[in-house]
Structures are given as structure tokens and as C-alpha cells.
Amino acid sequence: MAENYDVIVLGSGPGGYVAAIRAAQLGLKTAIVERELLGGICLNWGCIPTKALLRSAEIFHYMQHAKDYGLVAKEIEADLAAIVKRSRGVSKQLNQGIAHLMKKNKIAVHMGTGSFKSANTLEVKGDKGTETISAKHIIVATGARARDLPFAPADGKRVWTYRHAMTPTEKPSKLLVIGSGAIGIEFASFYNDLGSDVTVVEMLDRIVPVEDADVSTFLEKALTKQGMTIKTGAALEELKVTDKGVSAKIKGKDGKVEAGEYSHVIVAIGIVPNTENIGIEKLVELDRGFIQIDPYGRTKTNGVWAIGDCVPGPWLAHKASHEGVTAAEAIAQELGNKDVHPHALDRSAIPGCTYCHPQIASVGLTEAKAKEAGYQLKVGTFPFIGNGKAIALGEPEGFIKTVFDAKTGELLGAHMIGAEVTELIQGYTVGKTLETTEAELMNTVFPHPTLSEMMHESVLAAYGRALHI
Numbered sequence: 001m002a003e004n005y006d007v008i009v010l011g012s013g014p015g016g017y018v019a020a021i022r023a024a025q026l027g028l029k030t031a032i033v034e035r036e037l038l039g040g041i042c043l044n045w046g047c048i049p050t051k052a053l054l055r056s057a058e059i060f061h062y063m064q065h066a067k068d069y070g071l072v073a074k075e076i077e078a079d080l081a082a083i084v085k086r087s088r089g090v091s092k093q094l095n096q097g098i099a100h101l102m103k104k105n106k107i108a109v110h111m112g113t114g115s116f117k118s119a120n121t122l123e124v125k126g127d128k129g130t131e132t133i134s135a136k137h138i139i140v141a142t143g144a145r146a147r148d149l150p151f152a153p154a155d156g157k158r159v160w161t162y163r164h165a166m167t168p169t170e171k172p173s174k175l176l177v178i179g180s181g182a183i184g185i186e187f188a189s190f191y192n193d194l195g196s197d198v199t200v201v202e203m204l205d206r207i208v209p210v211e212d213a214d215v216s217t218f219l220e221k222a223l224t225k226q227g228m229t230i231k232t233g234a235a236l237e238e239l240k241v242t243d244k245g246v247s248a249k250i251k252g253k254d255g256k257v258e259a260g261e262y263s264h265v266i267v268a269i270g271i272v273p274n275t276e277n278i279g280i281e282k283l284v285e286l287d288r289g290f291i292q293i294d295p296y297g298r299t300k301t302n303g304v305w306a307i308g309d310c311v312p313g314p315w316l317a318h319k320a321s322h323e324g325v326t327a328a329e330a331i332a333q334e335l336g337n338k339d340v341h342p343h344a345l346d347r348s349a350i351p352g353c354t355y356c357h358p359q360i361a362s363v364g365l366t367e368a369k370a371k372e373a374g375y376q377l378k379v380g381t382f383p384f385i386g387n388g389k390a391i392a393l394g395e396p397e398g399f400i401k402t403v404f405d406a407k408t409g410e411l412l413g414a415h416m417i418g419a420e421v422t423e424l425i426q427g428y429t430v431g432k433t434l435e436t437t438e439a440e441l442m443n444t445v446f447p448h449p450t451l452s453e454m455m456h457e458s459v460l461a462a463y464g465r466a467l468h469i
Helices: 016-025 040-045 047-064 080-104 162-166 182-193 213-225 317-334 367-372 388-393 421-433 438-442 453-462
Strands: 003-010 030-034 108-111 113-118 121-126 129-140 144-146 174-178 197-202 229-232 235-241 246-251 257-262 264-267 271-273 304-306 352-354 359-364 377-383 399-405 411-418
Touching (some): 003 016, 003 317, 016 030, 016 080, 016 317, 040 047, 040 080, 040 162, 047 080, 047 182, 108 121, 129 317, 162 264, 174 182, 174 257, 182 213, 182 264, 182 352, 213 399, 304 317, 352 421, 359 421, 367 377, 367 399, 367 411, 377 453, 399 453, 421 453, 438 453
Parallel strands (some): 003 129, 174 264
Antiparallel strands (some): 144 271, 235 246, 246 257, 352 359, 359 411, 377 399
16 A cells, blocks of 8 residues: 655755655655655755865865965875865765754655656655555656757766766866856866866857856956866867867857867756656646746646756756745645745745856846846946955955846845855845845945945945945
8 A cells, every 4th residue: 555645755856855844844744755865966966066076176276376375385286086085975974964854854765766656646666666655745856967968978988967077087187168057167167276278168158148247257257367268159069089088179159160179078058857757747737848837836737746957947956945945835735734824936036156266146137137127227336356355365356246226226136256255145135035225235234344345335336335446
């Protein structure tokens, strides 16, 4: 007989395990199904281990520039195997933490590959055989995987996805990165800091194309200064794997095709949702494989929900977690809990972070998107060079930009590039969630000396009141 639950979550990434925890907190009998490792891609192969790698690269960078801080460091070397080992250890520790959270919240864990037999029933195939479990509500949180080049699929030797790039057996001598989104740029930054000769190819006319245009321009100059080769408006025409490396032909924005030889290639051209072979085709509406949902995670079939990277973007771990909480609370409400009041996801207040060097962070509309939407704008920019803490840190490169509706003072967007901006952006995100205007931000007292003072100055600059530049 099938084990019965109130809620089953299919997938244990940052959306899935958070949804399961919230459902359990609300008193629902909950189970989670995972085919590989608790924590999903983010914890085991994405967000967390890449940040561990990038932290090692950052420290290596500072050690190489020790003299800038009055220090002496000799014979500095990067031990790639030790760097990777540390990264995997961080993931293992957090994976064990998720297992503890499942036990603490009395969530049943079914290890295996789950597929729908009906809207309320899953078949789970694991090492110990096949079992059937059922629930009043099932949340699909199966995530996504890296998209392959159709003419050169990843082989893990010369052609890498992010998973291969995270556990290399050797450092690329000459690396080609296809795609300049967050994943591509982070790995380009990591390997560049370790001494690889890095080339980035982007089909669009600027790198990190979802960011504000001023941020893209600044980052390209910074990465070029660090020694990277950046090719925008360029297309990969051909890629051939040889015994010694990879041969590539790249068509530039001028129409000319250049041939180049590389030791390795990282393909970072987007994701493919993991929605095949799980029996949902008749239960949900799919668009390019992504499950279509309402603002609370409901699909077209009662009792079937979806969250995270298998639904429309942005494809970010924190967005998945928020969707998981929302779906769990909406389910609890449907099951009669009158004390929960789920809030639909506000996509305009989802921050984005890229952990390259320098870091990038943003929330809301870019200046160009705000103009396209018909707003009259007040825009303020403040540079890192005008901030005492940034100079003291030896990090004077970067800026913070804020975009306001000139008529109402509403904060429409904020865009940052520079040291530690991924930690600063949440201030603006909270402001947007609270529907702040320039008046509240201007009248907020910011501590000194901090990098956050630049946030205040950027707001003041939008209204001609900047104090330190």
C-alpha cells in the first residue's frame, strides 16, 4: 500500500527542501524525493561550491598583491587539487546539514528517481527497489541542467559544463568560455585569477547582458585590465576536440572568422529544465520545457505545483526558496489553515548577484528598461573612489547606481559593481519590498565608515545632493 502524505516535494534543491520544511512547520505530513544528493544543484554543484572556489581565488589574488597593503608574500602558489577539495568539503558539510534539517522537521526522505503515476501518486525507483507514495499535493522542484552545444556536447575532458569546471583535474592553460552570464563570468574570473589565459565569447553586444549597460561596460574594462580577452557580438562557428585541446572558429562582430586553439572550453549558454521522463506532460502546461504556474506555484492540475528552475525565471536559488515557501503556505491554506497568508512572488524585487572580481549586484529595472516602460527618471551614480572605506580596503574601483521614478520618488532599480556589493544589495531589496521612496532613503542614517554609505550617496546624487563628489 502506498505511503500517504499531505505534501510530497519532488527534488531537494533550495526550492524543494525549503518548501518541505515550511510545509512541515505548518503541521503537514511531508515527504521529499531526491535522486542524487540532498541540497540539489545549488548546494552540491552550484551556488555554494563555486563561492568556495571563488573565495580561494580571491585570497590568492590578494596574496599576489600583498605589497599593496604593506605586506610581503613570497613563492605564492595555487594548489588546484586542494582548492577543489576544500570546495567539495564545504558542500559535503552543508549536504549533511540538509539531512539534519529533514530529520529535525520529521520529513520523510525517499532517495530515488520519482515519476508521476497520477496527479497524486509518485513511483520512486531507488537502489532498494521501487515504492509508491501519494499525497494530496505534490510540488515539482526538479530544477535544471546545463545546456549543451548541439555540435560539441560536454565530455568532461576538454569541453566542460559548470559541473566539470568545478572539479577539474588540471588547470586550463588557455580557456575559452562560451557565454557571459553569471556562470560563465564567475568561472572566467576564477580561472583568470589562478593564472589561466581566458577568452570570453558573448553573442550579444555586451557581457552580463541582463545587467545595466553601465555595469556591463565597467566590467568589460575591468576584466580586460585583468588580462582576459572579451569578444562581444561574436558567435561560435565551429568547435572540434583534439588530443591536445580544442580548436574553435569564432565569428566576430565585423563578420570575420578567427581560428583559435584552447586547452579547455566551458559552455555556459543557459539551462534546460528537468521536466522530461517524470510523467507530467498531461498534468501541466509546458513552454520550452518549463512548467507554467500561477503566482503561487499552482499548475493547471489541482494538487500539482511547481517551483524553482523548472518554472520560468529568473533561475536563482533565492527565488526558488521564496517560491517554495509561497507554495507550501498556499497548500496549507487550501487544506484549511486560516492563519497563513501566502504572498505572491514580486519579480521586480528579486536581487541578482554575480561573484566575479569585481562583484555585481542588482535589483529592479535597469535605466534602459525603466525608460522603455515610460518612466521619467532620476538617476544617481556614486563611485567607489569617493568612499573612504573602499580606499582603505584597497578596492577603489566600482560604482553604485540608483534609478527613481521622477514623479513619485519610487525606487525602480539599483545596480552595483565593486567589492562586496553582493552583501549591499539587500538594503535596496528591502527598500523595494517596503515600497520606499527617495525621501526615506535620504533620511536614513548610514554608518561610517562603511561601503554602504555609497548607497546613500547614490540616492543623494539622483537629486543633485551628493556630498562627497
